[in-house]
Amino acid sequence: MKFVCSQSDLNANLSIVGRAVPSRPTHPVLGNVLLIADSKSQKISLRGFDLSLGIQTSFPAQVTVGGAITLPAKLLNDIVSRLSEGEITLSHDDEEGETDVEEGSIATLTSTSGRYQLRSLNAEEYPDLPSVEDGEALNLSIAALSEGLRSSLFAASTEESKQVLTGIHLSQPEAGHLEFAATDGHRLAVVQTMQEETEVESEETDDPFAVTIPARALRELERILAAHSNEDTLSLKFNESQVVFEIGDQRLTSRKLEGAYPAYQQLIPSQFSIQMAVERKLLISCLERVSVLADQKNNVVNFDLNSDDQQLSLSVDSADFGSAIESIPAQISGDSIVVAFNVKYLMDGLKALPTSEIQMQLNTPMQPIIFNPLGGVKMTYLVMPVQIRD
Amino acid sequence: MKFVCSQSDLNANLSIVGRAVPSRPTHPVLGNVLLIADSKSQKISLRGFDLSLGIQTSFPAQVTVGGAITLPAKLLNDIVSRLSEGEITLSHDDEEGETDVEEGSIATLTSTSGRYQLRSLNAEEYPDLPSVEDGEALNLSIAALSEGLRSSLFAASTEESKQVLTGIHLSQPEAGHLEFAATDGHRLAVVQTMQEETEVESEETDDPFAVTIPARALRELERILAAHSNEDTLSLKFNESQVVFEIGDQRLTSRKLEGAYPAYQQLIPSQFSIQMAVERKLLISCLERVSVLADQKNNVVNFDLNSDDQQLSLSVDSADFGSAIESIPAQISGDSIVVAFNVKYLMDGLKALPTSEIQMQLNTPMQPIIFNPLGGVKMTYLVMPVQIRD
Numbered sequence: 001m002k003f004v005c006s007q008s009d010l011n012a013n014l015s016i017v018g019r020a021v022p023s024r025p026t027h028p029v030l031g032n033v034l035l036i037a038d039s040k041s042q043k044i045s046l047r048g049f050d051l052s053l054g055i056q057t058s059f060p061a062q063v064t065v066g067g068a069i070t071l072p073a074k075l076l077n078d079i080v081s082r083l084s085e086g087e088i089t090l091s092h093d094d095e096e097g098e099t100d101v102e103e104g105s106i107a108t109l110t111s112t113s114g115r116y117q118l119r120s121l122n123a124e125e126y127p128d129l130p131s132v133e134d135g136e137a138l139n140l141s142i143a144a145l146s147e148g149l150r151s152s153l154f155a156a157s158t159e160e161s162k163q164v165l166t167g168i169h170l171s172q173p174e175a176g177h178l179e180f181a182a183t184d185g186h187r188l189a190v191v192q193t194m195q196e197e198t199e200v201e202s203e204e205t206d207d208p209f210a211v212t213i214p215a216r217a218l219r220e221l222e223r224i225l226a227a228h229s230n231e232d233t234l235s236l237k238f239n240e241s242q243v244v245f246e247i248g249d250q251r252l253t254s255r256k257l258e259g260a261y262p263a264y265q266q267l268i269p270s271q272f273s274i275q276m277a278v279e280r281k282l283l284i285s286c287l288e289r290v291s292v293l294a295d296q297k298n299n300v301v302n303f304d305l306n307s308d309d310q311q312l313s314l315s316v317d318s319a320d321f322g323s324a325i326e327s328i329p330a331q332i333s334g335d336s337i338v339v340a341f342n343v344k345y346l347m348d349g350l351k352a353l354p355t356s357e358i359q360m361q362l363n364t365p366m367q368p369i370i371f372n373p374l375g376g377v378k379m380t381y382l383v384m385p386v387q388i389r390d
Numbered sequence: 391m392k393f394v395c396s397q398s399d400l401n402a403n404l405s406i407v408g409r410a411v412p413s414r415p416t417h418p419v420l421g422n423v424l425l426i427a428d429s430k431s432q433k434i435s436l437r438g439f440d441l442s443l444g445i446q447t448s449f450p451a452q453v454t455v456g457g458a459i460t461l462p463a464k465l466l467n468d469i470v471s472r473l474s475e476g477e478i479t480l481s482h483d484d485e486e487g488e489t490d491v492e493e494g495s496i497a498t499l500t501s502t503s504g505r506y507q508l509r510s511l512n513a514e515e516y517p518d519l520p521s522v523e524d525g526e527a528l529n530l531s532i533a534a535l536s537e538g539l540r541s542s543l544f545a546a547s548t549e550e551s552k553q554v555l556t557g558i559h560l561s562q563p564e565a566g567h568l569e570f571a572a573t574d575g576h577r578l579a580v581v582q583t584m585q586e587e588t589e590v591e592s593e594e595t596d597d598p599f600a601v602t603i604p605a606r607a608l609r610e611l612e613r614i615l616a617a618h619s620n621e622d623t624l625s626l627k628f629n630e631s632q633v634v635f636e637i638g639d640q641r642l643t644s645r646k647l648e649g650a651y652p653a654y655q656q657l658i659p660s661q662f663s664i665q666m667a668v669e670r671k672l673l674i675s676c677l678e679r680v681s682v683l684a685d686q687k688n689n690v691v692n693f694d695l696n697s698d699d700q701q702l703s704l705s706v707d708s709a710d711f712g713s714a715i716e717s718i719p720a721q722i723s724g725d726s727i728v729v730a731f732n733v734k735y736l737m738d739g740l741k742a743l744p745t746s747e748i749q750m751q752l753n754t755p756m757q758p759i760i761f762n763p764l765g766g767v768k769m770t771y772l773v774m775p776v777q778i779r780d
Binding site for chain 1: 462465468469472473474496503504505506507508509675676678679680682683685710711712713714715716717718
């Protein structure tokens with residue numbers, strides 16, 4: 001195998017696929033990245049795979065001898081990222097007869113300034129990415145997918161033990177719409193985005209589309225999408241166990257999360273007796289200040305909605321350290337009420353809401369409270385209040 | 391006590407003195423910052439002190455009632471840093487008769503948006519900063535002091551057990567010069583700076599000036615100096631146990647480190663048989679790349695000085711991962727030689743050297759090796775080579 005490519009292409013693509021390489025591989029070859037040089041298409045294809053998440057990309061190169069090898073992903077990335085811009089030559093003697101199977105063979109990377117020899121492992125040991133040939137397929141707009149991920153990913157659970165809650169539930173409540181849902185059991189984010197052109201090519205069933213995808217895989221997808229134009233589309237294919245996203249030459253595969261996703265729509269109250277509109281950034285900055293005192297104790301902040309004064313007061317009272325109170329103007333309809341929140345859950349949602357004005361809706365201090373953006377994307381953030389001690 | 395000040399003044403000064411407040415105070419009052427409001431001078435003075443390092447600053451305010459209190463340093467800093475710009479009012483009822491000594495009393499901070507009540511502790515419990523009345527005194531130029539600290543602090547030991555090596559040894563080898571020395575036992579940095587106007591007002595002895603000051607205190611001094619003009623001067627006073635730096639209203643005190651500082655000048659060879667001049671940034675970037683492979687093993691990089699080719703080659707050979715070699719042009723006088731370095735010690739020095747071209751001087755692969763800047767500040771960086779295995 002031998003090819004010449006630009007440092008910037010190799011570097012950019014190694015960074016992408018490297019995200020799917022496990023830091024503690026269960027088998028040595030999984031700590032490597034697979035490089036395939038194709039002399040016909042004059043392209044290099046890179047692959048990383050931790051047996052759950054897989055990422056494959058490709059980029060143009062001058063391939064003089066085709067072939068495939070695997071190289072230590074982190075080491076190769078660390079070297080290539082430190083090289084200055086210019087041409088890089090990678091070569092490897094593919095004559096297997098001379099290779100010691102245990103030790104692997106040697107690949108040589110040459111830059112303008114130096115030469116690196118790295119131990120490679122046999123490409124045949126590297127697993128294939130799962131493929132979905134006869135499952136369902138959708139074309140998604142990158143703009144809609146990015147918007148949905150940005151406003152939901154933060155709310156997924158990060159505790160591996162919570163299984164299906166570590167994913168985003170993606171569904172299609174009606175044609176032309178995509179719904180993203182994420183919850184960790186304490187709060188829930190639901191986002192609906194418009195798909196300008198969606199084609200469902202279901203070959204097997206007419207079931208409504210619904211799939212739960214690990215948040216970790218979708219965070220990598222979000223990173224990949226950021227380098228693409230919002231005008232582009234990508235395809236999503238899935239079967240019983242796998243999902244595959246494809247954008248041009250790039251492909252991301254992930255196992256699906258199994259198990260029934262919570263029936264979250266039932267948690268969202270359909271009517272509210274109290275509503276408040278408030279400036280989001282003003283609310284965030286007040287919350288950041290009063291929560292300095294909440295940090296010292298139980299992380300609880302009181303919201304006092306005063307409909308007579310059309311004013312929201314945030315307060316914290318910590319017997320050991322002191323107390324804080326801040327007030328901001330708000331448009332409140334309904335009775336005055338006092339509710340209490342866990343600062344972290346509230347703040348995460350406020351930061352993810354995409355508009356400058358937001359709405360809070362509630363009934364009693366013990367029922368779910370809803371935050372929505374005023375205008376823009378259709379998003380619902382539900383958070384349970386905490387009980388106020390007497 | 392009652393005063394009105396600007397958020398930016400209070401915030402900037404709290405950040406400075408907060409650096410001297412211990413995160414785990416041995417006595418509760420040391421976790422606080424001392425605030426003194428002086429109605430005569432219309433100034434607020436702030437103080438932080440961990441019994442070794444002390445910092446005091448002051449800034450203008452409208453003081454309506456003078457007085458002194460202490461407030462939790464981190465809590466106050468966290469709140470004030472999050473407030474938007476504008477006026478802040480701080481008030482405290484100083485009538486001691488009503489104060490519960492155990493619980494402290496309450497101070498109230500009012501901003502445009504809210505009100506914070508914080509528990510204060512009695513100012514009388516707060517220790518005085520050490521003062522040096524009848525010791526020696528020097529006036530130092532900020533430019534020279536900053537330059538000396540920048541090129542020496544990195545080489546001091548960070549291991550508390552190494553006592554005197556955790557400090558910078560400051561001395562005056564001849565009138566008008568300041569010498570900074572730092573070593574952790576593996577490498578040594580010595581910097582000489584010119585003092586344009588130095589006045590030694592020694593009242594007791596005519597001993598040559600020499601003092602070892604904890605690096606931690608000098609890092610805080612460096613931070614304070616960065617906010618001052620290079621044209622300014624500061625005064626350094628010291629006695630048997632303490633040093634005091636004063637710049638305008640700001641004062642930093644520190645205990646001295648006791649014990650004899652190593653006779654480092656004896657370690658620096660006076661003659662060298664081999665000399666090499668090389669571009670510093672080029673050397674650093676090569677070293678960063680080949681050291682990716684050194685990281686995997688013992689952190690050793692070989693330097694091959696080839697005087698015939700006028701070329702320096704850096705190489706690493708790691709049996710498990712592979713090998714790397716990079717070559718750069720160099721002006722070499724003397725015999726060709728191969729020496730080996732620990733990457734970390736070498737890199738620290740190369741990064742601290744202030745010029746674009748540097749000089750390396752050596753005799754044999756087992757004797758101390760010296761790096762100097764070519765032009766600019768007078769700096770010597772000494773590093774011991776590591777033994778090359780056969």
